Amino acid sequence: MEYKKIDMTSYNIHLIKTKKFKTIDIRICFRKEIKKNEITIRNILSELLTYSTDTYKTKRELSLKTQDLYNTNIFSICYRNGRYSLFKFHSSFLNEKYTEPGMFEESIKLLSDVIFNPNFNDIDSFNSAFRYVKDRYKKKLESIKDNATGYSLMRMLEEMNGSMEYSYRDIGYLEDLDLITLDSLKKYYNELINNSLIDIYIIGDIDDSCVKTINKYFNFKTVKSKKIDQLIKHDHIPKKIKVVKELDNNNQSKLSVGCMIEDLSEFERNYVLTLYNLILGGGTDSKFFKIIREENSLAYYASSSLAKLDSILMIRAGISKENYEYTVKLIKKIMKSIEKGDFTEEDINIAKESYISLLNEIEDNQDAIIEAYFAKDLLNLGDIEERKEMIQKVTKEDIIKVSKKVKITTIFMLEGVGQIEED
Amino acid sequence: MKKISLKGLDQFLYYERLDNGLDVYLLPYDNKKNYIIDYVTKFGSVDTEFIPYGEKKCVKVPDGIAHFLEHKMFEQEDGIDPFTFASKTGTSSNASTDYECTRYYFEGNKAFKENLDYLLNFVGSPYFTDDNVEKEKGIIAEEIKLYDDQVEWFLDEELRMALLKNDKHRVDIAGTIDSINKITKEDLYKTYNTFYRPSNMFIVISGSFDKDEAIKVIKENKILNSFKDNFKIERKKMKEDISVNKKEVVKKFNTSNTRIGYGIKIPIGNHDRFLFSLYVGAMLKNKFSASSLFIERMQQEDLGTGIFVTRDIIDDYLLVLITARTDKPKELVKSIKEELSNVDIEAPDLERIKKTWIASSVMFSDSIAAMLGEIVDDVISFGKVISDRVDIYRSLNVKDYNKIIRSIDFNNSSVVTIYPNKV
Numbered sequence: 001m002e003y004k005k006i007d008m009t010s011y012n013i014h015l016i017k018t019k020k021f022k023t024i025d026i027r028i029c030f031r032k033e034i035k036k037n038e039i040t041i042r043n044i045l046s047e048l049l050t051y052s053t054d055t056y057k058t059k060r061e062l063s064l065k066t067q068d069l070y071n072t073n074i075f076s077i078c079y080r081n082g083r084y085s086l087f088k089f090h091s092s093f094l095n096e097k098y099t100e101p102g103m104f105e106e107s108i109k110l111l112s113d114v115i116f117n118p119n120f121n122d123i124d125s126f127n128s129a130f131r132y133v134k135d136r137y138k139k140k141l142e143s144i145k146d147n148a149t150g151y152s153l154m155r156m157l158e159e160m161n162g163s164m165e166y167s168y169r170d171i172g173y174l175e176d177l178d179l180i181t182l183d184s185l186k187k188y189y190n191e192l193i194n195n196s197l198i199d200i201y202i203i204g205d206i207d208d209s210c211v212k213t214i215n216k217y218f219n220f221k222t223v224k225s226k227k228i229d230q231l232i233k234h235d236h237i238p239k240k241i242k243v244v245k246e247l248d249n250n251n252q253s254k255l256s257v258g259c260m261i262e263d264l265s266e267f268e269r270n271y272v273l274t275l276y277n278l279i280l281g282g283g284t285d286s287k288f289f290k291i292i293r294e295e296n297s298l299a300y301y302a303s304s305s306l307a308k309l310d311s312i313l314m315i316r317a318g319i320s321k322e323n324y325e326y327t328v329k330l331i332k333k334i335m336k337s338i339e340k341g342d343f344t345e346e347d348i349n350i351a352k353e354s355y356i357s358l359l360n361e362i363e364d365n366q367d368a369i370i371e372a373y374f375a376k377d378l379l380n381l382g383d384i385e386e387r388k389e390m391i392q393k394v395t396k397e398d399i400i401k402v403s404k405k406v407k408i409t410t411i412f413m414l415e416g417v418g419q420i421e422e423d
Numbered sequence: 424m425k426k427i428s429l430k431g432l433d434q435f436l437y438y439e440r441l442d443n444g445l446d447v448y449l450l451p452y453d454n455k456k457n458y459i460i461d462y463v464t465k466f467g468s469v470d471t472e473f474i475p476y477g478e479k480k481c482v483k484v485p486d487g488i489a490h491f492l493e494h495k496m497f498e499q500e501d502g503i504d505p506f507t508f509a510s511k512t513g514t515s516s517n518a519s520t521d522y523e524c525t526r527y528y529f530e531g532n533k534a535f536k537e538n539l540d541y542l543l544n545f546v547g548s549p550y551f552t553d554d555n556v557e558k559e560k561g562i563i564a565e566e567i568k569l570y571d572d573q574v575e576w577f578l579d580e581e582l583r584m585a586l587l588k589n590d591k592h593r594v595d596i597a598g599t600i601d602s603i604n605k606i607t608k609e610d611l612y613k614t615y616n617t618f619y620r621p622s623n624m625f626i627v628i629s630g631s632f633d634k635d636e637a638i639k640v641i642k643e644n645k646i647l648n649s650f651k652d653n654f655k656i657e658r659k660k661m662k663e664d665i666s667v668n669k670k671e672v673v674k675k676f677n678t679s680n681t682r683i684g685y686g687i688k689i690p691i692g693n694h695d696r697f698l699f700s701l702y703v704g705a706m707l708k709n710k711f712s713a714s715s716l717f718i719e720r721m722q723q724e725d726l727g728t729g730i731f732v733t734r735d736i737i738d739d740y741l742l743v744l745i746t747a748r749t750d751k752p753k754e755l756v757k758s759i760k761e762e763l764s765n766v767d768i769e770a771p772d773l774e775r776i777k778k779t780w781i782a783s784s785v786m787f788s789d790s791i792a793a794m795l796g797e798i799v800d801d802v803i804s805f806g807k808v809i810s811d812r813v814d815i816y817r818s819l820n821v822k823d824y825n826k827i828i829r830s831i832d833f834n835n836s837s838v839v840t841i842y843p844n845k846v
Contacts, residue, residue, distance in 0.1 A: 360456050
């Protein structure tokens with residue numbers, strides 16, 4: 001695999017040449033500072049741009065075109081990463097040696113159409129698309145509680161600190177939806193295209209000649225957006241744990257526990273914390289799995305995960321409401337035991353093996369490869385071989401030291417009081 | 424070993440049936456890091472009435488036993504448990520239960536031979552005690568509650584119950600909390616000894632591994648070699664009439680949006696199952712996919728969003744399941760019925776569908792997991808691997824389409840409406 005980064009001033013092109021895959025995958029990432037009141041409009045724009053374009057003015061037309069191009073897959077996603085708002089376009093299509101000559105350029109041209117020709121000019125077709133997308137999104141916003149686990153986690157983060165970026169709802173806000181107009185969409189779209197940090201990744205059996213095609217169709221003329229410090233640190237870590245409960249008509253209760261993490265060095269953040277998380281609740285060998293699930297039968301799932309750029313660790317478990325006190329007690333006990341060094345060299349080695357295995361399998365998948373290069377820039381991580389070396393350097397003392405920096409600050413319990421039996 | 428060419432994909436599958444009856448399917452890749460081993464028994468949630476090995480009378484075991492057994496397989500009498508064994512080399516281990524099969528898989532990039540041998544051994548070593556059975560009930564109860572709280576699962580379940588009268592595909596895979604509480608270790612041993620025999624099992628390996636090494640390890644495995652007789656399993660098959668159980672069902676659920684499920688029950692008769700399913704799939708794609716006129720109408724008339732169409736082969740029937748969110752359930756159902764009253768297809772539309780299916784197959788072949796999953800599904804649904812899928816797609820034509828599709832009664836259907844009872 002050969003990697004080449006080309007700085008085009010307004011954007012970067014990352015060429016990843018490999019013969020491993022039958023497809024060509026392109027990802028175009030726009031990065032800007034996140035603003036709470038832009039989240040909803042960002043999501044709606046994302047859905048609108050991939051719904052129809054000025055050339056293919058209905059969903060049906062756009063869909064027919066993608067089918068014509070041998071089922072090329074174009075979609076976009078938006079989410080937050082630390083202080084950055086990310087807007088990513090994905091395109092995946094077969095290498096033209098499997099389809100027919102000219103398909104490479106045609107597929108890139110279509111992606112370019114999606115990005116550069118929004119369906120904003122024809123008022124009727126815009127209104128039709130906007131009405132549908134808005135209604136569909138409204139339904140999504142109204143049903144956030146249907147994903148009870150996700151809802152519980154989201155509420156926990158809001159209760160942790162409602163003014164910080166990590167408390168912003170990735171899905172957006174119902175009250176912002178009605179404020180969106182064609183004008184506000186145009187304005188945000190122009191902001192996105194002209195003032196973002198832009199990276200274009202392309203992976204597959206390609207050569208340098210594709211750079212010409214990329215520059216032809218993605219000639220961004222951004223004013224270089226300023227880079228910001230994406231890392232979120234905590235000004236103040238509360239000593240008292242805030243507990244919030246909400247009721248819902250579910251059979252199962254969803255417990256979410258939030259922990260703030262004190263000052264970490266880069267090595268601790270990128271490596272030690274990862275192993276700590278694996279040992280605590282990151283899989284079937286973790287303390288949470290063994291103790292909460294296997295030994296005590298309290299849960300089917302009990303796990304922990306990290307938001308590294310937010311300096312946060314999150315714990316979630318699906319339990320019966322009667323077991324709330326005991327489960328929280330166990331979680332605290334397990335965390336305390338790790339601070340006391342109650343874990344073995346074998347636990348550490350298993351966590352290291354898991355990490356190395358995940359690194360090994362990156363090259364099997366186009367998305368994982370692109371993500372690894374993206375993370376390398378964002379988190380200042382080394383390349384794969386370097387990362388394997390660094391993880392081996394983590395010691396038991398390192399993990400104990402980091403464990404003492406992880407403090408529970410917030411508990412949110414979505415208490416399930418049972419489904420209403422009704423026909 | 425038979426070498427089978429997977430048409431149009433530049434890949435070879437190796438197949439052998441061993442003396443003990445085990446079917447082995449090997450799909451080696453030369454450009455991947457990971458391997459996946461999937462050890463499958465043709466025993467799932469539907470098999471609750473059978474004549475146990477060594478007995479003469481038919482017995483009935485509680486619903487959810489296949490899934491319960493899957494959980495308990497990870498218990499070992501002594502020595503190392505499967506999760507820990509796999510983790511030592513960064514290998515992940517998991518299992519899943521479906522209506523017609525139970526699967527145990529290892530995925531990783533190290534210690535292939537050791538992991539393969541261990542997997543064969545641990546699935547071949549049942550260890551059930553009163554205590555470990557009792558302990559699992561709490562865990563599975565939480566798993567059941569997790570799914571019981573999700574409206575998509577609820578709708579799917581209600582649709583199956585509406586379409587099927589007796590067939591066990593209408594019963595939830597995990598059973599109910601009541602049914603699993605009745606399970607004893609005797610039930611588990613009886614079930615295990617009957618269905619976990621090599622003549623009722625198969626193994627699929629995909630990814631980076633040496634096929635000669637693999638077949639050697641499998642052939643030399645002591646536990647597999649201990650099975651001498653060719654025991655023929657007798658399972659009771661429920662007789663299922665052509666007519667649906669209930670034409671209309673209305674329910675309330677803890678959710679925010681109204682949803683409908685439109686199910687069609689189609690007898691397969693003497694048709695080739697794969698071809699039959701394909702032609703029905705072509706009809707559904709033509710009528711209900713993003714490029715269809717129906718979807719365009721749905722969008723323009725605000726009939727609903729999030730339409731999802733699947734089909735499932737269940738014994739002698741093909742079930743079609745259409746679900747959507749909607750504020751106008753009656754109008755949407757009426758529209759679907761109208762759409763199904765004319766199911767003809769134009770040749771150019773069929774050609775376009777074929778093109779996308781062939782392209783998808785080629786894209787699919789890059790993923791070791793996707794190919795493995797397809798092999799397992801083929802064996803369960805059709806008794807063999809469809810190695811000439813791409814050729815079959817090419818052969819689809821309007822004449823054969825009409826012969827099959829025009830013979831189907833699409834009115835043999837059930838409609839489930841779920842109203843929200845959230846405030």
